[in-house]
Amino acid sequence: MSKYVTEPPFEHGSEKKIGVLLVNLGTPEAPTAKAVRPYLREFLSDTRVVEIPKPVWWLILNAFILPFRPKQSALKYASIWTNDGSPLMVHTTKQMKLLKGLIGERQGPGYVVDFAMRYGKPSVADKMQQLKREGCEHIVVLPLYPQYAASSAGSVMDAVGRTIQMMRNPPVVRSVKHFHDHPTYIEALAKQVKKHWALNGRGDHLLMSFHGVPKATLTKGDPYFCECHKTGRLLAEALGLAKGAYTIAFQSRFGKAEWVKPYTFEVLHQLGKAKTPKLDIICPGFVSDCLETLEEIAMEGKAEFVAAGGGEYRYVPCLNEEEGLIETLYQLVQQEVLGWEKVLPSPAERMKSREVAKEKGAKQ
Numbered sequence: 001m002s003k004y005v006t007e008p009p010f011e012h013g014s015e016k017k018i019g020v021l022l023v024n025l026g027t028p029e030a031p032t033a034k035a036v037r038p039y040l041r042e043f044l045s046d047t048r049v050v051e052i053p054k055p056v057w058w059l060i061l062n063a064f065i066l067p068f069r070p071k072q073s074a075l076k077y078a079s080i081w082t083n084d085g086s087p088l089m090v091h092t093t094k095q096m097k098l099l100k101g102l103i104g105e106r107q108g109p110g111y112v113v114d115f116a117m118r119y120g121k122p123s124v125a126d127k128m129q130q131l132k133r134e135g136c137e138h139i140v141v142l143p144l145y146p147q148y149a150a151s152s153a154g155s156v157m158d159a160v161g162r163t164i165q166m167m168r169n170p171p172v173v174r175s176v177k178h179f180h181d182h183p184t185y186i187e188a189l190a191k192q193v194k195k196h197w198a199l200n201g202r203g204d205h206l207l208m209s210f211h212g213v214p215k216a217t218l219t220k221g222d223p224y225f226c227e228c229h230k231t232g233r234l235l236a237e238a239l240g241l242a243k244g245a246y247t248i249a250f251q252s253r254f255g256k257a258e259w260v261k262p263y264t265f266e267v268l269h270q271l272g273k274a275k276t277p278k279l280d281i282i283c284p285g286f287v288s289d290c291l292e293t294l295e296e297i298a299m300e301g302k303a304e305f306v307a308a309g310g311g312e313y314r315y316v317p318c319l320n321e322e323e324g325l326i327e328t329l330y331q332l333v334q335q336e337v338l339g340w341e342k343v344l345p346s347p348a349e350r351m352k353s354r355e356v357a358k359e360k361g362a363k364q
């Protein structure tokens with residue numbers, strides 16, 4: 001049997017649409033060890049995430065990680081779980097709906113907007129095939145990571161590539177690599193901090209905490225660390241912060257290898273020991289609040305800072321459903337669609353083709 005999927009042909013003259021696929025990391029289906037285990041297995045089996053040679057890593061994963069970590073992680077997930085599910089899933093769904101509304105408002109019909117998760121469900125393969133079935137000959141893939149890392153956006157592109165490999169008649173795909181220095185994104189982050197200052201007063205120091213990556217990936221050419229620094233510098237400039245008024249640090253170290261530094265928890269300990277009266281902390285590498293921000297930063301980070309002698313610890317939420325983030329996503333999509341300007345119908349032509357398709361449907 002052929003490995004290629006059977007696809008319905010595009011009907012000649014039928015309504016052609018542009019697909020927009022937001023892609024986030026993924027999250028377990030429930031805050032239980034049973035649900036966390038397959039999620040972690042899939043995540044940690046990705047060679048983009050863990051670069052240790054397969055047989056050695058397979059042994060470590062199955063003997064030392066999967067028997068223990070799901071239980072510990074499930075407890076952490078339980079502490080942030082909402083009535084609507086995992087915060088990462090809740091925010092990604094809302095972001096998709098808001099982006100769909102904004103595109104509809106400004107561009108009219110002709111777009112299908114959806115989201116997928118790199119690990120777990122809904123999968124990139126299922127969603128790309130669905131977009132194709134809905135008539136999308138062109139798809140913009142937008143990984144929801146402001147800074148590019150091989151282990152985040154790179155892995156999303158692997159999943160997209162693997163899906164295309166299975167397709168007999170694949171769509172044309174353009175992807176957004178990163179938006180770490182996009183002016184609209186930086187402005188949205190600055191607005192978020194200013195809103196927090198307006199409500200709670202200005203803190204004495206701003207800690208910007210990004211997800212960490214192994215240091216070896218930096219020396220091998222991954223731009224992630226430098227992109228985080230650029231986001232941090234641009235945000236500090238937008239807020240008018242002097243050099244000593246903010247720190248860029250990296251959280252979520254996994255395993256024994258050295259990761260990029262400084263480590264967030266070490267910085268929190270030092271800031272606590274220095275008796276910082278009011279600390280503001282933001283995570284500009286995450287567009288949605290999730291386990292890493294709500295549990296690791298807002299809860300564990302606070303405990304570390306306070307235990308070391310720090311004063312007030314004020315976590316600034318991720319952009320989540322903020323208008324500035326949705327506007328950024330809109331602009332990123334449009335930037336890619338403009339690349340197709342010459343081969344795709346204009347909004348007026350799309351409207352016309354939609355009417356023709358509708359008339360055809362009514363006659364049948």
Ligand SMILES: C=CC1=C(C)c2cc3[nH]c(cc4nc(cc5[nH]c(cc1n2)c(C)c5CCC(=O)O)C(CCC(=O)O)=C4C)c(C)c3C=C
Binds near residue numbers: 027088149
């Ligand atoms: C094993 C190494 C890991 C690398 C490298 C890594 C890179 C990386 N991760 C994110 C974003 C998120 N990671 C999240 C959770 C998470 N991350 C790792 C490990 C690595 N991440 C693990 C094992 C976990 C699971 C939780 C745990 O057991 O600790 C999340 C949160 C998911 C959620 O459901 O809320 C996000 C988001 C980025 C951006 C990145 C590279 C830059």
Ligand SMILES: [Fe+2]
Binds near residue numbers: 211
């Ligand atoms: Fe991670």
Ligand SMILES: [Fe+2]
Binds near residue numbers: 252291292296
């Ligand atoms: Fe973590």
